[in-house]
Amino acid sequence: MMRDQSLLRIPGASVIAALALVFLYLPIVTLVALSFNASDLTTIWTGFSVRWYAAVLDNGDMLRAAKNSLITASIATVLATAAATAATLGVARTRSAYRGVVEGLLGLPLLVPEIVTAVALLLLFVLVGAPLGLLSVILAHTVFCIPFAYYPIRSRLAGLDPALIEAASDLYASAWQRFLRIELPLLGPGILAGALLAFISSLGDFVITYFVAGPGATTLPVYIFGMIRIGVTPEVNALSAILLLTSIAVIGVAFLLGRRPASQHKGG
Amino acid sequence: MNELRPRDIALTAPAALFLVAFMVAPLLLMVYVSTLERAPFGGVLWGSHTAVAYEKLLLERDLLGALSFNSDYIAIFARSFRLAAITTALTLAIGLPTALYMTTLSPRRAAIILFLVTVPFWTNLLVRNFAWILILRNGGQLDSLLLWLGITSQPLDILYTPWATGIGLTYSFLPFMILPVYVALERIDRRLIEAAFDLGADRLRVLTRVVLPLAMPGIVAGAVLVFVPCLGAYVSPELLGGGKSLMIGNLVQAQFGASRNWPFGAALALVLVLILLLSLALLALVRRRAERLS
């Protein structure tokens, strides 16, 4: 359907929109550019170099933190995505009050300020006497990864004709066959997008991790925070740039997956 | 369709129980801890209740036990509110025209801009705020640019001031404003705008009398989405604000770090949650009114 795009045209809006995008990307571009600066001094540009990337990859503490980040993000992503997928299928067929309760619970981590979640989880781990370490970090990350995984899967399911699921049962598929042959393939892109979003959310989290990570469970953002406190070095720039570009690559993939149409013919 | 089957409960159980155990229970525990007495060397005395944590928000107890009014924490709350309000206003001032501009684009171009707005949201908040240190510090990119343009002759000295915190917050939460406002604008029936023009309204009046009232739920949603996390922000004030612009989030963190006052930290966090609930109630109210309109 063609529509008139000009009705809402406001003079100057395009300038502000352009400035908004510059504002959003200026720090990212600056950081990445400076990470290639050859100079020891972070302010003066002396030439292009990847020496700080080499330094980062040579730093044992950093590699340990990166390993912790990847372990945490991988496990939290798998747990959260599996739980979110099951929950999506569970609420799909009901419109009862139960669904409202479940969706409210699943959305809670996005609603509560991070600092509050961090405090609450710290108190819980201390109360039950759980040592603060990689396990507490993984559990905490799974909490906020669940909603990030849930919403893309849910919106994928909402775009599907509910009769497709009924048709599978009608054509003699058992619950398990229906899941493997119909639900999983049709929800697949949503599940993958949800997993990717959960993964980068875990990879990027600082506040909650800062509270619940013990000394041995430092993740990359916590490590970077420690470095920044000591002072701005070119090495931090390089490390930060790696983290930024990784996130951007993952979100790009998730976005492309989310744009794939759910079904060519939707029920009317 | 309405029936709730045992299978459905079994499927939702893992996620729901996990969140009860690691979200609901910890929050309740936090409420409980806020009523406990602080242990001498950090931690709490389980079972020994007191309202000291809440008293501390307003009052100060001297060595002899006499209470007097203390405005230190009120000042931090006031600063947090001020910064959150300014940030909300700034994100709206930038976000509304941006969202309006996006609705005038073809769906393909709008999707690209939407993607560009979304990307920073998903990238590491800490790292993005750190990048502002590089830009704002003395002799940083902003100073260099202004000096080169001849606008200033000396460093701005903006880093480690509330200004820097404000910039960091606005930057961090701008996508939270653009997205809901854009969605609300996009949902407006174009025929209503055509009808307004047809009935003789000019561009400004179409905007103020038709478009903005209809987009109000999205604007309010954006305001809540910016205001609430702003109030509880930790990273921007910590990295950019320095000691002079502490916010509630930093105060909370301090109670679990150097100050070792867990009940007070829990009480502060609880106040944050209560403010959040109030904001959500406001949002629900506006939504209901908007629904009654349409």
Added chain:
Amino acid sequence: MTDAAVAISSVRKTFAGASQPALGGVSLDILKNEFFTLLGPSGCGKTTLLRMIAGFENPDSGAILLDGTAMARTPPNRRPVNTVFQSYALFPHMSVAQNIAFALEMLGRPRDAIRARVAEMMRLLRLDGLGDRRPAQLSGGQQQRVALGRALAPEPKVLLLDEPLSALDLKLRKEMQIELKRLQTETGITFVFVTHDQEEALTMSDRVAVMRGGAVMQIGRPADIYERPANLFVAEFIGEANLLPAICVDRTGHGGTFRLAGASDDDGAIAVADAGTLAPGQTATLVVRPERVALVPAQTTRLRGQAREAVYRGSDLMLHASLPGGAMLRARLPGDADVTALIGQVTGFAFPGDAVRAFAA
């Protein structure tokens, strides 16, 4: 045992939060090899009943027997019935052939048998050469046929069709009506068809159940339902009908004489062959189909009215006349009838006593 393919007895269902029951104690038998249609306006419970036969909904009480076996709580995948969905619900990630093979695979049929059966269905539904296409690459009519083939492939005891023609344009819909009837005859499978389109129901069905508000109003062959509607609702819902308020003035045997409400004895009398249980003095509504109304000279009849307007409808022409007492009467005349001279004039109308149905008002 009866030879019912589907036996439904006293089925009740009220959805959570609904004030009215979706089905309020429905009983009916659908015979083997029958083309049976559930007809009614939206919200009458026809789709709920169909979904219960399929197993997508469970009744609150009552029994559903398929081929003599109680099915009330059996899940859909264990029932020997298949559904053609309103939206077709073709699996978008599978080819046409894979869609048709799906049920056979789920039933664990041998590979060769599946291949042969898929080929047979493709031939039966004239889908040859489309086996590798995805549903999105097919036209609406082709998708419709794939949905039919997919549901017929496992040779269900009963095929359920949920308004399957509603998405097609008029011409294609007419073609598919004939095609469906052919398929039903060729396969010998019991078809249960749900529609709100009375013409569609009358065209294809062996028997029709007219439903309203969760209850069955009438079950019968199309001609029975059209000619002898059981009540006013059925009379109004099926086809066109004149509804004339009247008073019973005399009874003789089965028959009786009625007078139009508000008319004098001499220009508003109507003879009715079957007056049911109506007694003299009772008010009634008389129903007569417009095509049974004939135009006669005014002096030869005791039913006269003033012709008001003629509405040309292509194949026919509808003459509207106001009767004594104010009721409107429509008479269906041939399309080429010239009635311009009649407009504004008083003219006579007549119809045989067996063309009138009388219902207590």
